Amino acid sequence: xxxxxxxxxxxxxxxxxxxxxxxxxxxxxxxxxxxxxxxxxxxxxxxxxxxxxxxxxxxxxxxxxxxxxxxxxxxxxxxxxxxxxxxxxxxxxxxxxxxxxxx
Amino acid sequence: xxxxxxxxxxxxxxxxxxxxxxxxxxxxxxxxxxxxxxxxxxxxxxxxxxxxxxxxxxxxxxxxxxxxxxxxxxxxxxxxxxxxxxxxxxxxxxxxxxxxxxx
Numbered sequence: 001x002x003x004x005x006x007x008x009x010x011x012x013x014x015x016x017x018x019x020x021x022x023x024x025x026x027x028x029x030x031x032x033x034x035x036x037x038x039x040x041x042x043x044x045x046x047x048x049x050x051x052x053x054x055x056x057x058x059x060x061x062x063x064x065x066x067x068x069x070x071x072x073x074x075x076x077x078x079x080x081x082x083x084x085x086x087x088x089x090x091x092x093x094x095x096x097x098x099x100x101x102x103x
Numbered sequence: 104x105x106x107x108x109x110x111x112x113x114x115x116x117x118x119x120x121x122x123x124x125x126x127x128x129x130x131x132x133x134x135x136x137x138x139x140x141x142x143x144x145x146x147x148x149x150x151x152x153x154x155x156x157x158x159x160x161x162x163x164x165x166x167x168x169x170x171x172x173x174x175x176x177x178x179x180x181x182x183x184x185x186x187x188x189x190x191x192x193x194x195x196x197x198x199x200x201x202x203x204x205x206x
Contacts, residue, residue: 003146007159022205043106043202046171055200056110068149097158099146102125 001038001101002068008059008092010045016058017089018044025085026061032078036071039064058092068098104141104204105171111162111195113148119161120192121147128188129164135181139174142167161195171201 008016026040041062045055065071075082086094111119129143144165148158168174178185189197 002149005146005163018205026206040206041204042206043108044205046105046201046203048201049199055202056198057200057202060108060202095159096152097160098149098151099158099160099163100149101144102121102147103129103143103145 002065002071003099003101004063004065004071005097005099006061006063007057007095007097008061008090009095010055010058011092014058014092015090016092018059020089021059021061025089028085029063029082032081033063033074036065036074037063038066059090064101071098105168105174106202106204107166107168107174108200108202109164109166110160110198110200111164111193112198113158113161114195117161117195118193119195121162123192124162124164128192131188132166132185135184136166136177139168139177140166141169162193167204174201 022042026042030037030040041060041064043060045058045060047053047055063071065074125145129145133140133143144163144167146163148161148163150156150158166174168177
Protein backbone atom coordinates (compact mmCIF):
# COMPACT_ATOMS: atom_id res chain seq x y z
CA UNK A 1 0.00 0.00 0.00
CA UNK A 2 1.23 3.51 -0.76
CA UNK A 3 0.15 6.84 0.67
CA UNK A 4 0.11 10.20 -1.07
CA UNK A 5 0.47 12.91 1.58
CA UNK A 6 -0.35 16.54 0.79
CA UNK A 7 1.15 18.85 3.42
CA UNK A 8 -0.06 22.46 3.76
CA UNK A 9 2.67 24.44 5.60
CA UNK A 10 1.54 26.79 8.35
CA UNK A 11 2.75 29.90 6.52
CA UNK A 12 2.06 33.28 8.10
CA UNK A 13 -0.85 35.21 6.59
CA UNK A 14 -2.15 32.28 4.54
CA UNK A 15 -5.65 30.83 4.80
CA UNK A 16 -7.09 27.34 4.63
CA UNK A 17 -10.85 26.60 4.46
CA UNK A 18 -11.15 23.25 6.28
CA UNK A 19 -14.93 23.13 5.74
CA UNK A 20 -14.56 23.39 1.97
CA UNK A 21 -11.64 20.96 1.99
CA UNK A 22 -13.55 18.24 3.90
CA UNK A 23 -16.99 18.76 2.39
CA UNK A 24 -16.24 19.74 -1.23
CA UNK A 25 -12.61 19.08 -2.25
CA UNK A 26 -12.03 15.62 -0.74
CA UNK A 27 -15.41 14.21 -1.90
CA UNK A 28 -14.69 15.55 -5.42
CA UNK A 29 -11.21 13.96 -5.37
CA UNK A 30 -12.67 10.62 -4.23
CA UNK A 31 -15.31 10.74 -6.95
CA UNK A 32 -12.66 11.45 -9.63
CA UNK A 33 -10.17 8.83 -8.42
CA UNK A 34 -12.77 6.10 -8.09
CA UNK A 35 -12.25 2.64 -6.63
CA UNK A 36 -8.46 2.69 -7.07
CA UNK A 37 -8.29 5.14 -4.16
CA UNK A 38 -8.45 2.80 -1.15
CA UNK A 39 -8.89 5.44 1.52
CA UNK A 40 -8.54 9.08 2.51
CA UNK A 41 -7.53 10.88 5.69
CA UNK A 42 -7.51 14.55 6.68
CA UNK A 43 -5.95 16.23 9.70
CA UNK A 44 -5.93 19.79 11.02
CA UNK A 45 -2.73 20.97 12.76
CA UNK A 46 -3.10 21.79 16.45
CA UNK A 47 0.47 22.39 17.59
CA UNK A 48 4.03 21.18 17.83
CA UNK A 49 5.84 19.23 20.53
CA UNK A 50 6.29 22.23 22.85
CA UNK A 51 3.19 23.64 24.63
CA UNK A 52 1.90 26.70 22.79
CA UNK A 53 4.01 26.03 19.69
CA UNK A 54 2.59 26.21 16.18
CA UNK A 55 2.08 23.12 14.03
CA UNK A 56 4.39 22.65 11.04
CA UNK A 57 1.33 22.04 8.84
CA UNK A 58 -2.05 23.73 9.13
CA UNK A 59 -3.61 20.76 7.31
CA UNK A 60 -2.67 17.40 5.80
CA UNK A 61 -4.58 15.26 3.31
CA UNK A 62 -3.71 11.63 2.54
CA UNK A 63 -4.77 9.25 -0.23
CA UNK A 64 -4.10 5.50 -0.18
CA UNK A 65 -3.51 3.32 -3.25
CA UNK A 66 -2.28 -0.21 -3.88
CA UNK A 67 0.72 1.09 -5.86
CA UNK A 68 2.34 4.20 -7.34
CA UNK A 69 1.12 3.02 -10.75
CA UNK A 70 -2.46 2.80 -9.49
CA UNK A 71 -2.20 6.37 -8.18
CA UNK A 72 -0.75 7.67 -11.44
CA UNK A 73 -3.39 6.01 -13.61
CA UNK A 74 -6.21 7.25 -11.38
CA UNK A 75 -4.85 10.76 -10.83
CA UNK A 76 -3.45 11.57 -14.27
CA UNK A 77 -6.75 12.09 -16.14
CA UNK A 78 -8.09 14.33 -13.34
CA UNK A 79 -4.93 16.19 -12.32
CA UNK A 80 -6.14 19.50 -13.76
CA UNK A 81 -9.59 19.35 -12.12
CA UNK A 82 -8.10 18.37 -8.75
CA UNK A 83 -5.21 20.85 -8.61
CA UNK A 84 -7.43 23.54 -10.17
CA UNK A 85 -9.71 23.33 -7.11
CA UNK A 86 -6.90 24.22 -4.66
CA UNK A 87 -7.39 28.04 -4.92
CA UNK A 88 -11.00 27.50 -3.78
CA UNK A 89 -9.82 26.57 -0.27
CA UNK A 90 -6.26 27.83 0.22
CA UNK A 91 -3.47 30.10 -1.01
CA UNK A 92 -0.86 27.77 0.53
CA UNK A 93 1.45 25.92 -1.85
CA UNK A 94 1.36 22.31 -0.65
CA UNK A 95 4.25 19.85 -0.41
CA UNK A 96 3.59 16.32 -1.68
CA UNK A 97 5.19 13.08 -0.56
CA UNK A 98 4.72 9.50 -1.73
CA UNK A 99 5.33 6.90 0.98
CA UNK A 100 5.15 3.16 1.43
CA UNK A 101 2.87 2.09 4.28
CA UNK A 102 4.92 -0.15 6.62
CA UNK A 103 2.48 -0.41 9.57
CA UNK B 104 -9.39 11.76 17.82
CA UNK B 105 -5.93 13.30 17.72
CA UNK B 106 -2.81 12.16 15.90
CA UNK B 107 0.79 12.62 16.99
CA UNK B 108 2.99 12.64 13.88
CA UNK B 109 6.75 12.19 14.14
CA UNK B 110 8.46 13.31 10.92
CA UNK B 111 12.04 12.26 10.15
CA UNK B 112 13.46 14.73 7.57
CA UNK B 113 15.41 13.25 4.67
CA UNK B 114 18.68 14.93 5.68
CA UNK B 115 21.79 14.15 3.66
CA UNK B 116 24.19 11.67 5.26
CA UNK B 117 21.75 10.61 7.99
CA UNK B 118 20.58 7.04 8.59
CA UNK B 119 17.29 5.47 9.62
CA UNK B 120 16.93 1.77 10.54
CA UNK B 121 13.36 0.95 9.43
CA UNK B 122 13.66 -2.66 10.61
CA UNK B 123 14.51 -1.61 14.16
CA UNK B 124 11.86 1.12 14.07
CA UNK B 125 9.03 -1.24 13.02
CA UNK B 126 10.08 -4.31 14.99
CA UNK B 127 11.58 -2.87 18.19
CA UNK B 128 10.80 0.82 18.69
CA UNK B 129 7.12 0.94 17.75
CA UNK B 130 6.18 -2.25 19.69
CA UNK B 131 8.02 -0.84 22.74
CA UNK B 132 6.16 2.48 22.40
CA UNK B 133 2.82 0.67 22.13
CA UNK B 134 3.60 -1.44 25.19
CA UNK B 135 4.53 1.67 27.22
CA UNK B 136 1.54 3.77 26.09
CA UNK B 137 -0.99 1.01 26.70
CA UNK B 138 -4.66 1.06 25.81
CA UNK B 139 -4.87 4.86 25.59
CA UNK B 140 -2.98 4.64 22.29
CA UNK B 141 -5.75 3.83 19.82
CA UNK B 142 -3.56 3.06 16.83
CA UNK B 143 -0.18 3.42 15.17
CA UNK B 144 0.98 3.95 11.59
CA UNK B 145 4.42 4.00 9.98
CA UNK B 146 5.44 5.07 6.48
CA UNK B 147 8.72 5.07 4.56
CA UNK B 148 9.31 7.95 2.15
CA UNK B 149 9.55 6.98 -1.53
CA UNK B 150 9.64 10.31 -3.36
CA UNK B 151 8.09 13.70 -3.94
CA UNK B 152 5.59 14.89 -6.52
CA UNK B 153 8.11 15.06 -9.37
CA UNK B 154 9.44 11.79 -10.84
CA UNK B 155 12.87 11.01 -9.38
CA UNK B 156 12.57 13.62 -6.62
CA UNK B 157 13.45 12.85 -3.00
CA UNK B 158 10.81 12.57 -0.28
CA UNK B 159 10.66 15.35 2.33
CA UNK B 160 10.67 12.71 5.07
CA UNK B 161 12.57 9.43 5.05
CA UNK B 162 10.10 8.05 7.60
CA UNK B 163 6.96 9.06 9.51
CA UNK B 164 5.43 7.51 12.62
CA UNK B 165 1.92 8.31 13.88
CA UNK B 166 0.14 7.61 17.16
CA UNK B 167 -3.62 8.06 17.67
CA UNK B 168 -5.30 9.07 20.95
CA UNK B 169 -8.77 10.21 22.00
CA UNK B 170 -7.43 13.58 23.17
CA UNK B 171 -4.25 15.60 23.77
CA UNK B 172 -4.73 14.96 27.50
CA UNK B 173 -4.86 11.20 26.92
CA UNK B 174 -1.59 11.42 24.97
CA UNK B 175 0.10 13.52 27.65
CA UNK B 176 -0.94 11.21 30.50
CA UNK B 177 0.14 8.09 28.58
CA UNK B 178 3.40 9.54 27.20
CA UNK B 179 4.64 11.59 30.17
CA UNK B 180 5.75 8.72 32.43
CA UNK B 181 7.59 7.01 29.53
CA UNK B 182 8.98 10.04 27.68
CA UNK B 183 12.56 9.29 28.68
CA UNK B 184 12.44 5.60 27.70
CA UNK B 185 10.78 6.40 24.37
CA UNK B 186 12.96 9.34 23.29
CA UNK B 187 16.04 7.58 24.70
CA UNK B 188 15.54 4.78 22.16
CA UNK B 189 15.76 7.15 19.15
CA UNK B 190 19.60 6.93 18.81
CA UNK B 191 19.19 3.15 18.40
CA UNK B 192 17.58 3.63 14.96
CA UNK B 193 18.44 7.10 13.66
CA UNK B 194 20.63 10.19 13.98
CA UNK B 195 17.89 12.35 12.47
CA UNK B 196 16.27 14.93 14.73
CA UNK B 197 12.51 14.44 14.22
CA UNK B 198 9.81 17.10 13.96
CA UNK B 199 6.62 16.47 15.92
CA UNK B 200 3.11 17.68 15.16
CA UNK B 201 -0.18 17.22 17.00
CA UNK B 202 -3.24 17.19 14.73
CA UNK B 203 -6.96 16.74 14.99
CA UNK B 204 -8.29 13.94 12.80
CA UNK B 205 -11.04 15.41 10.59
CA UNK B 206 -11.61 12.48 8.19
